[in-house]
Amino acid sequence: MTLTPRVSSAAVATSAAAALLLLTACSGAPPQDDAPADERLDVVTAAYPLQYVTERIAGDDATATSALSAGTDVHEAELAPSQALRLSRADLVVALPGLQAGVDAALSDAAPERVVDVTEAAALDGDDLHFWLDPLRLADVGDEVAGALAAADPDRADGYRQRAAQLRTDLTALDQRYADGLAPCRGASLVTSHEAFGYLADRYGLQQLGVAGLDPEVEPTPARLRAVVEQVQDTGVRTLYFETEATDAVTRALASRLGTATGVLDPMESAREPGADLVATADANLRALTDGLVCS
Template sequence: MKITQGARIAGLASAVVLLAGCTTGAPAATTSAASSGSAAAPTTTTLKLTVAAYPLEFLAQRIAGDSATVTNLTAPGAEPHDLELTAKQMADLGSSDALIYIAGFQAAVDDALKASPPKLAIDASTGLALLDPAAAEEGEAPKPGAHDPHIWLSPANMITMAKTVDTALSQAHPELATTLNANTDKLVADLKNLSEAYTSGLATCQRKDFVTSHAAFAYLARDYGLTQIPIAGIDATEEPTAARIAEVQKLAKQSGVTTIFFETLVSPAVAKSIAGDLGLKSAVLDPIEGITANSAGTNYLEVMQSNLKALQEANGCS
């Protein structure tokens, strides 16, 4: 759901909405961007940025650097699809300088934007070619306007998202533009290197299909010529039907996959059961919906590199 209140910011951030905040209060938990590797020197302005989920936290920290404190509405280790906001989070949202979110990803966030609007709302999916979730919903037609929200698993998408956030924040806070632009340039360079690693690393693989716990990897598959076979649909917490499990087993046999992938924030039981039934390996392919002690890295870039290695091993890439 797109937010339509307030004046539109021109250019790349066309979906950014200026909204009058009406409540005050500090975010429940903040993280300093100082540890994120941002390049530019600190400034005297400190923004209060709120993000809806981890991938957006990574972007905000890298782009804003020491110019912001960043609050993630989704607690570490929590599944973001089923986020429910507390009364305090709702109140704090109104005093945030900006909310960075993905429209249609988390219903609680979409609803909160109407009930407790921040000063600035930035839809990070602006300008992206969004995929519909039909293939992940066991043959059902997608709802009107529905799209696959897992946009961050494409490094190319993340580059566009970074530029969207940079443009919006720079226009709203021109005194920080030099810092924000410099940090964004370094982030974009890192993301381009990541994309090049995927392109070369997946160029010569024996197999192109891979089985995942839920349908989070469609953008990655699109960008690098792979085919995702999801056990569950768009929501990681949904239970696959017996018919879907049987279909996945059939497709896994036909495609000759060697590995059934599971993830870190939801139970691996179904994925491991399928792997056991078929005599296949099981391994982690992380949708990076959150970073925990079980993650194969401390940030988005590191976990994406781990995912690349997992895909290369599973698909016989040379």
């Protein structure tokens, strides 16, 4: 597989660290961390939604961990040398190229034995990578991960497939809750601090408008701010949403100027502790949407 990571200082640092560690390993120096104590697959994932899916499908038959430490900003992630080495030694890596430049660079240098790129299964639309905000796309990725686990560990294939089927059931139920809850809101304007919610908006008939674009680190232009103000005034938007993982200063200032309420949505980008419940977070997002959107 060919990866095309975005160039950044984090990527350069990670690439150098990975190369140094691999050269050290090849020279015969003793490894700095112990190999897994059991025979289970060691799976490393490159984003929290992929971690959640892999944990659910792996169950007790494989270990699933994130390449990043909990709380790491997905857009500026820089792998420590120990993280790059762990990535290189994994039995399987579940990746979404383009989301994290540091992880992409480490994968390109380290060339793990097996890498599953979920891009095709997620059916990405343009440059927006936040596919997991559409539950059914995430279920499709779960099937892809189950297939990769089964191929790498045939003796436990039935368990992987059964747990993937249960995950699909849970995500289909989540999708139905969203469809029911947002049915009265179809056509409503969803104004967010950055455009991370396009897949959600498309699936449930909302009109997303971000104060910033896809990259939350890029300051909005005056023209973009004027467009947001006009949209709010023309459509009677009651709530401007900022995010748990992005600065909210501009969005709060706009809300104060326009006299609207503010709400919080979680784009579920940053790394989480093992076992964090994506479905519960998605349900909290649904409550915030039904509370704040203009619905009939």
